[in-house]
Amino acid sequence: MEEERVYTIPLKEAKKTKRKKRAGRAAKIIKQFVSKHLDVSEVKLDSDLNEKIWSHGAEDPPSQIRVRVTKRTDEVAEASPLE
Template identity: 45%
Template sequence: MSAPEEEEPIEVRTYVVPLGRTRVASRKKRAPRAIRLIKEFARRHMKAEEVKIAPELNEFIWSRGIEKPPRRVRVRMEKYEDGLVKVYLAEEGQ
């Protein structure tokens, strides 16, 4: 059995996603709201319906707990032919 071939993304973009609007929510809902904001941002800017968040990005958002997500996060978004957008934490130096 051979491994499935990795699809090549048709578009790759790097963004800084502002997460200041998480401060509007109560403290116990901020990290989940940050994840929703990242997904909404990806849908709006990459014009996609389906958005997947990488585990590394999720761990970064939750690294300081549910009450104190970061104010902004630098991400790399990859869009594939089937309309799927995968969002990764951008590497330093980009």
């Protein structure tokens, strides 16, 4: 049984890291957020979501992002951007 939810995830915490590592940190924040809210151990980011995070380069990820999350099984969730 698949479960689908939509979240707006704040990424302002990524702005507190070094300039060149901000987009990578934003991806980690998304994974932690989804893992916490859906109680799963593994989160997979869609390639479109990854491109949206990195769209302005490593130094300037978005400050928040809307994400559609699908819980596939008890262990795996998949996140994709909401457009």
